[in-house]
Amino acid sequence: MSAPPRGFPASEYRARVARAQSRMADRGLAALLLTTEADLRYFSGFLTRFWESPTRPWFLIVPREGDPVAVIPAIGAALMARTWITDIRTWPAPCPADDGVSLLAETLTEVAGHGGHVGLPMGLESQLRMPLADWRRLRARAGVGFTDDGGIPRGLRMVKSEAEIDRIRAACAVADRAFARVPEIARAGVPLDEVFRWFQCLCLEEGADWVPYLAGASGPGGYADVISPAGPYPLRRGDVLMLDTGVMRDGYFCDFDRNFSVGTPSPQVQAAHGALIDATQEAATAARPGQTAAGLFQVLHDALARRGTPGSGRLGHGLGMQLTEGLSLIPDDPTVLEAGMVLTLEPGIELGPERVMVHEENIVIREEGCTFLSTPAARDILLLEG
Amino acid sequence: MSAPPRGFPASEYRARVARAQSRMADRGLAALLLTTEADLRYFSGFLTRFWESPTRPWFLIVPREGDPVAVIPAIGAALMARTWITDIRTWPAPCPADDGVSLLAETLTEVAGHGGHVGLPMGLESQLRMPLADWRRLRARAGVGFTDDGGIPRGLRMVKSEAEIDRIRAACAVADRAFARVPEIARAGVPLDEVFRWFQCLCLEEGADWVPYLAGASGPGGYADVISPAGPYPLRRGDVLMLDTGVMRDGYFCDFDRNFSVGTPSPQVQAAHGALIDATQEAATAARPGQTAAGLFQVLHDALARRGTPGSGRLGHGLGMQLTEGLSLIPDDPTVLEAGMVLTLEPGIELGPERVMVHEENIVIREEGCTFLSTPAARDILLLEG
Numbered sequence A, B: 001m002s003a004p005p006r007g008f009p010a011s012e013y014r015a016r017v018a019r020a021q022s023r024m025a026d027r028g029l030a031a032l033l034l035t036t037e038a039d040l041r042y043f044s045g046f047l048t049r050f051w052e053s054p055t056r057p058w059f060l061i062v063p064r065e066g067d068p069v070a071v072i073p074a075i076g077a078a079l080m081a082r083t084w085i086t087d088i089r090t091w092p093a094p095c096p097a098d099d100g101v102s103l104l105a106e107t108l109t110e111v112a113g114h115g116g117h118v119g120l121p122m123g124l125e126s127q128l129r130m131p132l133a134d135w136r137r138l139r140a141r142a143g144v145g146f147t148d149d150g151g152i153p154r155g156l157r158m159v160k161s162e163a164e165i166d167r168i169r170a171a172c173a174v175a176d177r178a179f180a181r182v183p184e185i186a187r188a189g190v191p192l193d194e195v196f197r198w199f200q201c202l203c204l205e206e207g208a209d210w211v212p213y214l215a216g217a218s219g220p221g222g223y224a225d226v227i228s229p230a231g232p233y234p235l236r237r238g239d240v241l242m243l244d245t246g247v248m249r250d251g252y253f254c255d256f257d258r259n260f261s262v263g264t265p266s267p268q269v270q271a272a273h274g275a276l277i278d279a280t281q282e283a284a285t286a287a288r289p290g291q292t293a294a295g296l297f298q299v300l301h302d303a304l305a306r307r308g309t310p311g312s313g314r315l316g317h318g319l320g321m322q323l324t325e326g327l328s329l330i331p332d333d334p335t336v337l338e339a340g341m342v343l344t345l346e347p348g349i350e351l352g353p354e355r356v357m358v359h360e361e362n363i364v365i366r367e368e369g370c371t372f373l374s375t376p377a378a379r380d381i382l383l384l385e386g
Helices: A010-027 A037-044 A074-081 A101-112 A132-141 A152-158 A162-180 A192-205 A267-286 A293-305 B010-027 B037-044 B074-081 B101-112 B132-141 B152-158 B162-180 B192-205 B267-286 B293-305
Strands: A031-034 A059-063 A069-073 A087-091 A117-120 A145-148 A210-220 A239-249 A256-262 A342-345 A348-352 A355-358 A361-366 A369-372 A382-384 B031-034 B059-063 B069-073 B087-091 B117-120 B145-148 B210-220 B239-249 B256-262 B342-345 B348-352 B355-358 B361-366 B369-372 B382-384
Touching (some): A010 A037, A031 A101, A059 A101, A069 A074, A101 A117, A101 A132, A162 A361, A192 A210, A192 A239, A210 B210, A239 A355, A256 A267, A256 A355, A267 A293, A267 A369, B010 B031, B010 B037, B010 B059, B010 B152, B031 B037, B031 B101, B031 B152, B037 B059, B037 B152, B059 B101, B074 B087, B087 B101, B101 B117, B101 B132, B162 B192, B162 B239, B162 B361, B192 B210, B192 B239, B239 B355, B256 B267, B267 B342, B267 B348, B267 B355, B267 B361, B267 B369
Parallel strands (some): A031 A117, A069 A087, A256 A382, B069 B087, B117 B145, B256 B382
Antiparallel strands (some): A059 A069, A210 A239, A239 A256, A342 A361, A348 A355, B059 B069, B210 B239
C-alpha cells in the first residue's frame, strides 16, 4: 500500500498561519485563541490521543504577526517541542487553584496588547474547551477583549491543501480495503457486535492508526437508524447490513459507508441501492466550484425524490481532521464550494416505517468538477453469504 | 470470558437522578442542564459513538422533580427512545438559524419555571458543549438563571455503583488479556507503530467494544514521554516498551499500562520496575475511605522518593465513563476517598534526562481498604524477545 509520508513540513503550518493572519488583519483581530484538538493541531501539528482525557485544557494563540504560542500543560511540552512551535509555555496541570488561567491571561495580554481584540470560535460546531468558571476568570483577568473570530479557522480548514487531500485519500484507501474484506467476517448467523469488532480489526490491519468511529446497523430489507451501537443480534438472510466508518490515518479521517445484502437482495433493496448510487453520481456531477452546499443538497434531494422517498436530515458534510466539519448539505447552508473542499455525499432513502438505507462517498472539489476519494460503490449492493 | 450483561436497568438511572435531585434541593437548583457525552449518558443511558461528530449539540435537563427531559437532534430520537427517557424533544439539526436554542430555552423555562436556577457544570474538567454564540442566545432567551451546579454530576459520578464497578472490572479484564498476549506482536525489530496497531487488534479480540485510547513509548532503558503517538522506529534490544490503554466496554473504561523489556533488562530497569510496583502496593495499602486524594499522592510520592526520583505531575486519577474523571492524585486535591470510588495509581520514576518509567493499576475503594480491578503486575518487568 502506498501512502504519503507522515506529518507535514513546517511550510504547511506557516502557510496556514499566514492565511489566518491575513484574515485577522481584515477583521482587526490581534490574536486568535484556540482550545480544541483540531484547531490546535491545524496550526501546530500537535497530534496525540491524549485529548481523550478531559482533565486538562490546552491553548494555542495565533498572533496577528509572528509564530503561534502554545500555553499547555507540562505533560505536553516534550511532544509540542517536536512540532514547529518554539514558544511553549507550560503549567503543572491539573492545578485546581489556577489551571493555566493566569499564564494564559498574561500571555494573551503580551501577545495581543492591552485592549487588543482576541477572536475565538463561537459559531456553529464550535466549542470552548475550558471550564466556564475559568473562562469567566480569564475574561476578568486578561487585559484584552474577546470577540467572535469570524469563523477564520473554520473557513481555512474547509479548503484543504494537496497534502491534506493526500492524507484523506490514504484514509479512504484504508476503509476501501477493509470494506472489500467484510465477506471474511460477516455472514448469516454472525452477531452484529462481532461484525463491528472484527471490522475494526480489518481497518487496523489495512493501515488505520486507530478507529475513532464506527456505526452501522442491520435489519430485514433496511435498518432503523444509523447512530446506534451494535447489539448481539445475529445477521439473518434478507438483512441489509450497513457499516459506516471514520478511520484515522496520520490525523485525517475518511467517512463513508457500504451496504451489504445477507443473501440475495429483494428487488426493493436492489432498487433502493441503485437509486442511492445514481443520486450520488448526479450530485457528484453537480459538485463543482460555484455550486453551494444548499444547491448540492437540492440536487441530491431531487435526485432521491425522483426515485423514492428521500430521508430527512442533512445529505452530506465537510470532512478532514474531524469526522464532520465545516459545511453541511442542508437547505440553508449558503457555503459556496471551492476547489480543495472535501465532503461527503450521503443520500438516504426511506423504505418503510423504521426502515432506511443510507449510502456515503467522499469527494474532493476540483477546478473542473469533483473527484472521488473513496472508490465509488457499484449499483449492485454487495453480497454476503446468506 | 464472563462479563456482566450489557446496559443497566432503569432503576440504576432512577437512583442516579434521585441522588442528584436531593443535592439539587440542597442547593436550591430547579434543574441541571447537561451537554457532554458522559453527563448525558450518566443520567439517560444514551450510548453512541456519534459524539465523534462535533456538529450537533445535545442537551439533557434533570429537573428537581420528575424524570429528565432530552432536547436533542432528530437524528438521535430513535436511539434515545430505546433508553428509559420518555420526554424527548427534537429539532432538525444542524439548523444554522436556530440550532436548538429556542427549543432548549422554552423547555428550560417550562421545567425550571420563570426565574428558576439552572445549574451547569462550570468547574475543573468541565466543558460546555455548545457554541459560545448559542450560549449567549440561550441566556438572553431562557427565563431562568444559570449558575454553577456545585459539581453535582461530578461528585455523583466519582462514587460508582456495584453495576458500574462490574463494568470497569470487565474492561480491565479485556486489557489484562491483551497485555498477556503482547509477546505475540512485539519483539526486537518490530516498529512501534506496528505494535500499536496490533495491540489494538488484541484489545478488540479480547472483548473491547472499541479502543478510544492507546499511548505508549519505547526507548533504551526508559522513554521520553507518555502521550506521543507511535513512530515507525523498530524496538531494539535493551528498550523498555510501555503500552497504556483505555479500552471501552459497555460504556466504561479501564486505564492502565504495562512495561516490557526487550531482551534481558538492565539492573537499573529491573530495580526501577520493582520500585514502581512496591510504591503501587504501598499506595494500595493506604487507599481506604477517609484518606484524601492529596494524602494518597503523598504516600505514593514518598514511596517513590525512598526508591529513586519521583516523576512530576499527578500520580493517579478517577476513572469510569471517561478515561480520566473526578479526583486527581496531586498535592492540592482535598477529595476524601469513599467506598465505590475507582481510581488509578500511576507512579512514575525518572531514570535520567528524557528517560522515565511509569506504571499504572486500577483500584476500587472498599469499606475495608481497596481491591485491584486490573490484575496487579509482578515486580519483575515483563520480557519480550530481544
